[in-house]
Amino acid sequence: MKRLIYSSLFFIITACGSKTPKAEAPHEEGxxxxxxxxxxQYTNAGxxxxxxxxxxxxSNIKANGKLDVPPQxxxxxxxxxxxxxxxxxxxxxxxxxKGEVVATLQHPDLIQLQQDYLENKSQxxxxxxxxxxxxxxxxxxxxAKKVYEQSKANYFSLMAKINGLKEKLKLLNIDMKALDAGKIQSIISLYSPITGYVTEVNTNVGAFVNPSDKLFEIVNTEHLHAELTVFERDLPKLKEGQRVRFTLANESKQRTAKVHLIGRQISDERTVQVHCHLDNEDKQLxxxxYLTAWIETGNAMVDALPDEAIVQFEDKPYIFIEKGQYQYEMIAVEKxxxxxxxxxxxxxQGFDKLNTKVVLKGAYALYSKMKNSEEEEEH
Incomplete structure (x- = not known):
């Protein structure tokens, strides 16, 4: 008689009927x-x-991450x-x-600072x-020694003031040669320290700004790197210099990189940051x-099956093993x-590889039969 046997832990049958099981059910013990x-049917299934x-x-380690730039x-x-x-x-x-003006600033205190410098300089x-x-x-x-000490104190005190004011004015990009010649500047300029693209503009003409305000952000995209997040369990497989393949979101083109640095701190999510240098830089990036990457960790002898022996149920992988004549059991695995x-x-855990036969061909036919029988049961 055609029938489909389900264990009590795989399907929960209520008095009102049953529904398709949750994907997690096959992973439960037993x-x-x-x-x-x-x-x-066996003959037709091949x-x-x-x-x-x-x-x-x-062997590859799959990881997610994003493109980033070094602090400089x-x-x-x-x-x-x-x-x-x-x-x-x-x-x-x-x-x-680099060196181009990003903004000009003005304030009365700027003039006063230069005036103070010149007054002290004159003495x-x-x-x-x-x-x-x-x-x-x-x-x-x-x-008298007292007169000498007072003269010394006056001179060194003045020099401390002059040098302090001079360093402040340098931070303001004041032309010190022009100032020493008596030319006070009412406007100062801010310059870009790098060549790059403006990613943020947080001010406007006429706005008052404080030293703590972030006015502009500029990024140089010539030295992008891939920052990957790798799970702790894969850490022993990682080595500097390993090849990395990655694709950007909404892009099918595959790019390459190399592992440059491996983080030495494990996060609360049990992950490690892996820093990778791109093989070919692209200024358009x-x-x-965001990106998806595969870190190549080398060749290894592993338990493997033909791709057609593995079926997907609720986006999770399963295989069929032989239980008896024309009878097969679907079990969960990891890919x-x-x-x-x-x-x-x-x-x-506990799978007997030596004495268990696995369906190498026809797994999808078994899966289809299982699904059809399930639908018949529901009706």
Whole structure:
């Protein structure tokens, strides 16, 4: 009699009828699904069975990640002091070269700072001469020590003020040669320290900005790298220099890279960051683009089956094993790498490879029979 036998853990049957099982059910301990064929069905299905063998398959680690740039290629520009934006012509997406002006600033305090510098600078020559004179007199024991010490203190105090103001003015990009000549500048310029593209513009003409404000962000896309997230369990397989293949979201073109650095910190999600350098740089790519990657970890002898021996149920892999004449059980497995028509599989704990026959051909026919019988049961 044609029938489909389900174990109690695979299907839960209620008084009102049953529905298709959840995908997780076959993974539960003791869960199974058995399909039985007639002799004619067996012949039509073309089923072939055999033992699970070892195959040499290139092992890959699948990982997700995104494109990123090193810290020196991503620049944030801020104002060195509180001021008003005098002018800026930057737009998001604009290409700007190193040394070009990104914005000009102005504020009365800027003028006062230069004035303070010039006033202190004007006293330098006098106090220096006074200090040198008192030093000479002190050597000849002509003047009082107190007078010498006061002269010394006045001179070095003035020089500290001048040097401090000078360094502040350098941070403001003030032309010190012009200032020393007495030319006070009412407007200062901010320059781009790199060549790149403007990714953020957070200000406008006339706005007052503070040193803590992020005005512009500029990125140099010439040295993009792939930042991958790899699970802790795959960490022992990773080595620097391994080849990486990756595709960007909504792109079928496959690109290549090499593992450059492997993170030394495991996150709360039990993952590690892997830094990869692209083999061919592309200026059209942008930081933040998501990607899917495969890290090639070398060849290995693994348990493998022909691709056609593995069926997908609710996006999870299963195989059929022989239980008796014309009787087969579907069990859950995990898939690894695939190559030349074979796929690595991870078998359930306790699986007897030596004494278990696996369906090598006809797995999809069994799966179809199982699904059809299930629908008949529901009706």
């Amino acid at each position: 869960a199974s699904s058995i399909v039985e064929l007639t002799s004619a 089923i072939t069975t055999g033992k699970i063998g070892l195959k040499q398959i290139s 290629s991503l620049i944030t520009i801020a104002a060195p002091f509180g001021a008003f934006i005098k002018n800026t012509e930057l737009l998001q997406g604009s290409l700007i070269k 330098e020559e006098y106090l220096q001469a006074d200090y040198e004179r008192e030093t000479s007199l002190a050597k000849e024991n002509v003047n 942008l930081p933040g683009m 690894g790498s695939s190559e030349l028509g074979f796929t690595e599989i991870m078998l359930p």
